[in-house]
Amino acid sequence: MAKNHGPSIKDDETYQSLRDDGASKEKAARIANAQASDDQDPSEKGGKAPPYEDWTKDDLYDRAQEIGIDGRSDMTKDELIEALRNH
Template identity: 80%
Template sequence: MTKDHGPTIKDDETYEELRKDGASKEKAARIANAKANDKQHPSKKGGKASPYEDWTKDELEDRAAEIGIDGRSDMNKDELIKALRNH
């Protein structure tokens, strides 16, 4: 049985599946709420930016700073990519 995560989570089942797959609470909530909104289609979004592997390390660090990833200056390119994808 799916747990009720309160009014801030609009699709509890999707939220729980994303958490089981390793998504952060923030990311799982964002996706679950977007999926529950009839005006949004999260599965159709994305694909507009080039893959992180094509970005420079400086570009990755800038993006990590934008979203508040700690320890980014000590990370190598692969670690930055992993941190950005898991955020």
């Protein structure tokens, strides 16, 4: 049986598996809670946004700022893309 990670984690087993695979606490919680919800289907393909490679550096910077990526002002476009994908 998976450890109980508290009331904010809806699927403890998925959360622990993601953490064991190296996912951040935040990312593991998002995925585990989405899978536990009947209203969400995280395995379905997402929206129709263009790939990050098609975004301008300014747009990538703005998105990184929205989600709080540290060090974004010194990053190149490729580094911003990597940081956004790994967040």
